[in-house]
Amino acid sequence: MRLFVNRIKSVFISYSKEDKALIASIKMIAGSKPYNLKPYKIATQHTSVAKSVKRGFKESNERLEYLGDAVLSVVVAEYLFKRYPFKDEGFLTEIRSRIVSRDSLNNVARTIGVPQIVRYDKKRKTPNSHKSLFGNTLEALIGAIYLDKGFKHSRSFILNKLLKPHFDIEELINTTKNYKSKLIEWTQKQSKSPSFQHLETIDKGHYKEFIMEVRIDDEPIAKGHGLSKKKAEQDAAREACLKLELEEQ
Template identity: 85%
Template sequence: MRLIVNRVTSLFKSYSKEEKALIASIKMITGSKPFNLKPYQIATQHTSVAKALKKGFKESNERLEYLGDSVLGMVVAEYLFKRFPFKDEGFLTELRSRIVSRESLNNVARTIGVPQIVRFDRKRKTPNSHKSLYGNTLEALIGAIYLDKGFRHSRKFILKKLLLPHFDLEEIINTTKNYKSKLIEWSQKHSKSPTFEHIDTIDKGHYKEFIIEVKVDDEPIAKGHGLSKKKAEQDAAREACIILELEQ
């Protein structure tokens, strides 16, 4: 019923020039026009340009990013579960984490045109200010699609427009970057000392998830998760490389 109301409402609503441009961009990226433009407007609004509403709350894309992240993770998990029926949960978790990593989402977002629709304050530039801007916006866009058209349409967008065209699963499986070596090499070049500390182990029942924190000169930089300490160290090193802008 909600989808029908949104569809009917969109037929009679008049739009500004800016709104028409956003609608055209959304159609180009997703393959269809939005029924309700509002969630897409929020999805493309970074917190740096968001205006404060009541009680200081900013209507940025962060809440939609949270929602989209959950939808994306669910769809990718379901796809991998069916695609690899004889692989264990460790393999599936590792593969999913690489697909939905910030690096992967940033790259896909750039490819499909997200930089052309996201609004952010270009003057507020710090080393880590916008490092995940496009990937975060892509997740928010998924959240907007979910609110506008429901799970089935969101799933179709993720599979047809993101996962299948932009990810070679066999290549991902066979190619693993050694982020730990990359971080160590950078540290030695700049006379710094990286350390990896095991800070927690989460019992998942059938398997354990390890959490590792990487520090550079005793300063905490990033945390990583993995089904072994070695994999968690690689994940932490990958996050550190992104934060230190060693990786796009």
């Protein structure tokens, strides 16, 4: 009912020239016109240009980014779960993390035209100030679509406009990053010594799960899980790379 009401209201609203331009861009990116433009206007407003609206709260796209991230994660997880019915949880988690990584989302966002609609303070020149700007805005747009048109429509947008056209899943599988090598390479440059410790083996009946810990100069950095010690080491190395900011989340 709410979506129907929003659709009817959109017919009678008079839009400014700026709003019309945004509507046209949203239609090009998402494949259809918005019913309620407000969440899209917020989704394209970075915190660097947001103004306080109540008790210091800035109405930027960060809350919508949080929502869109959750919707994106669910849709991608469901897609992989159904596409690979005989793959384990570690495999599904790894491929999903590759798809929703900041690098991946930034690249897709640039391709579909997000840089043309996001508003941010271009004068900021500090390192990493806008490192994930476009990817974060894309997640915020997913949140806006979810609020405007519901889960079914946002799911269709993710699958048909983002995932299927811009990701070769089989190629992702065949080029999975070697986080252990990346971590070892970094420690060598820093004159540090990495090591992996087997912490525990959990018997789950049909299979065993291994827990490994990566240490740098004997200092515990991160833990990893896997169906083999090798996979658990890779998972621990991935977590370590994230903590050390060698890899974007």
